[in-house]
Amino acid sequence: MLAAITVQAQYVYKGTVYNSKKLPLQQVKITIKSNSSTAYTNVLGMFEMVSKNTIDTIDVVLAGFEKQTLLITAQQPLIIILKNDGATVAINKPKLISFTKNAERNTRYNPYVSDETYFKLIENEFVKAQQFPHTSFSLNVNKASYSNVRRFINGNSMVPPDAVRIEELINYFNIGYQQPSKNEVFKVMHQVVDCPWNNQNKLLCLNISAQKINIDTLPPSNIVFLIDVSGSMDMPNRLPLLKEAFQLFVKNMRPVDKVSIVTYGGVVGTWLAPTFGSEQQYIIDAIEKLQAAGDTPGEAAIVAAYKLASDNFIPGGNNRVIIATDGDFNVGQTSEKALDALITKQRQTGIYLTCLGVGMGNLKDSKLQTLAKRGNGNYAYLDNLQEAEKVLVHEITETMYAVADDAFINIEFNADAVQQYKLIGFDNKREAIQDATSDVDGGEIGSGSSTFAIFEIIPNSNDSLLNMATLQLKYHDVKDATQQYKMVNYSITSKTQNEYFKDAQLAAAIALFGLKLKLSPFVKHISWQQVKAITQAAIDHQNYLQTAFLALVEQAVNIYEPKKKKKKNLF
Structure with a gap:
């Protein structure tokens, strides 16, 4: 619903964006043309904007969908339906x-x-x-x-x-x-x-x-660890293995490299803000404090990790999200086809993706394969610490630098x-x-x-x-x-x-x-x-x-x- 209230001669607009199947779309970019201010829809597809005008124009943009330019008026409901972009359907x-x-x-x-x-x-x-x-x-x-x-x-x-x-x-x-x-x-x-x-x-x-x-000329890295800390990861060959693996990785970071951590387990959150490699012990301590609990909201976590990587994007650098999980997504988009569509939109940011799979009994190999392939990245399975060292230390240039x-x-x-x-x-x-x-x-x-x-x-x-x-x-x-x-x-x-x-x-x-x-x-x-x-x-x-x-x-x-x-x- 579109509502408008006057607060110091400003009007607050609220609306919801759906796809053609009437499902809410998140991370849709809304821009008001009169002042160039922007906002993004939340997980329910809702957004809130402020304008000094009772009538204004907005651009509605989401990769994979047709752009819309709409006239909006205060006190009128605003429900937007985005159509799939034909070119992206082909992709x-x-x-x-x-x-x-x-x-x-x-x-x-x-x-x-x-x-x-x-x-x-x-x-x-x-x-x-x-x-x-x-x-x-x-x-x-x-x-x-x-x-x-x-x-x-x-x-x-x-x-x-x-x-x-x-x-x-x-x-x-x-x-x-x-x-x-x-x-x-x-x-x-x-x-x-x-x-x-x-x-x-x-x-x-x-x-x-x-x-x-040449390892001496490697570009600076902007890495986001996207770590699954859901309940299914509470086993020795899952989260504890990943903690040891990422600590090995951090010990080889250079001062010019920076790393962030996004976790998902019940809720999605930024566990570690972007931190340079010169603060290795601080990063290692943050990794060591990770604990497993909750559901697996993989879809929202992927969106959050890419946004963090995008906000810290290094032109000409190595910009990459490393997702580490057993692949058991059970909240949000969980099918291979849905993840395929989601990650295809994210790859347009120029950010690469590496998938690290762990665990046994419920490993979702098909999901991790989908993410790696569509995310312009690679996929490795870690069955022990030696394999983690092989992938994240000895073969770091093969894994991380395209x-x-x-x-x-x-x-x-x-x-x-x-x-x-x-x-x-x-x-x-x-x-x-x-x-x-x-x-x-x-x-x-x-x-x-x-x-x-x-x-x-x-x-x-x-x-x-x-x-x-x-x-x-x-x-x-x-x-x-x-x-x-x-x-x-x-x-x-x-x-x-x-x-x-x-x-x-x-x-x-x-x-x-x-x-x-x-x-x-x-x-x-x-x-x-x-x-x-x-x-x-x-x-x-x-x-x-x-x-x-x-x-x-x-x-x-x-x-x-x-x-x-x-x-x-x-x-």
Whole structure:
């Protein structure tokens, strides 16, 4: 309702803003044209403004909706309905991770387990290069799936097939990183090796290394920790783990960096105002005092964190929200689609997002994946303190500093050399495949990261042809304010490059491990003992991460192919 009362020749206007479904909209910007004063709607969509005029004009603006300019009059009700912006509707369509025009896919999908939620993924199929030579896939540096898989196996449990994202398993190891040439953002490399699960086929392994920012020239950071302190976080592997993790992060802050803390649990509030890294102990003490209680108002918390980051925005700096949660939002917008729309609006601020998942039993992996993807960010799962140290200390530049946005690969296969091809991993959500208008959504690439992609190839009989395919990498350079796509063109041949051979073998072993966990029909003839043997031959036994991977495979062998106990002879 619009009310107006005269207070020292001023009129107070009150109104409510809804969307087309009559749901209240928060954070809508209202500007009075006569004095340029602004206000924002609250969680109920309500606002209050003051003007010296009995009649005035306002602008009503919210990203994702059509702007409205309205004439308002005192003592008249003001109810505003905002319509969705057509361009944003297109942005919010389901996005594909990989795409091959007109290629058929089966509709098999697997259920999620317990109260944990995972997107139902459809495995990529073999595609005939003669009919469909063009394919695309999104690049990303997410690694959450590996540590989540490790959590299940260390708990002596089978892994939900949809929890396995093979590209993330491979990303975890940052295989074969090589610094690009000066002034280049990416270096593209490839290797063709025999397929260890089908000796008739080949594997085309692509390795894309991103520019490594000099740590001495890192821009100042404006970081907002968005920490879930709801009741579900009151377990040792949740809030206590996050407190230790963020304290490790703070100990490596520079004086020019600043951090804020927004918490949500029952209510949303600013726990720590922006504080510079020179006051590390003060920040650590604030983190240590966090306690878990209440519901999980994730929607309002996200809006509050982005607003705090925006208020302290550093032009040319590293502006980022780090959300840490089990993803169990139960107040406000809680579905993946609703969160998708919410975070898409927030990403327009130029603020990046990192998602840190914790916990077990009610992990909402699908929600965190949605937030990271749509928030132009990345996603890691912390199953222990060592993983937290890996993500927030040792790999800090990969996690926190982007060198490219919206990065994706286009490949055109030469049908004379390749009969069929299959992209391993980069599997799509079922709903994205079902939407015929979906397109590939590029990813954020962190400094010094290595992204691996593998195609299983059925070669043509004429294997003397060296030209297998042409590749085009498209991306936005974060330093380029024009946001024009940059391109890297690269020719793929069947020629062996010995310097990349061992890297390709390791990537293939990890891919096979993932395919077995996903219960892929393409490797059902391969035993877990064979997976173990292939892994033993592929790893560097002097590398800690790789030997830990072998131990994980050995644990999986015991879970998926347990030794049968011999029956005792009673006579």
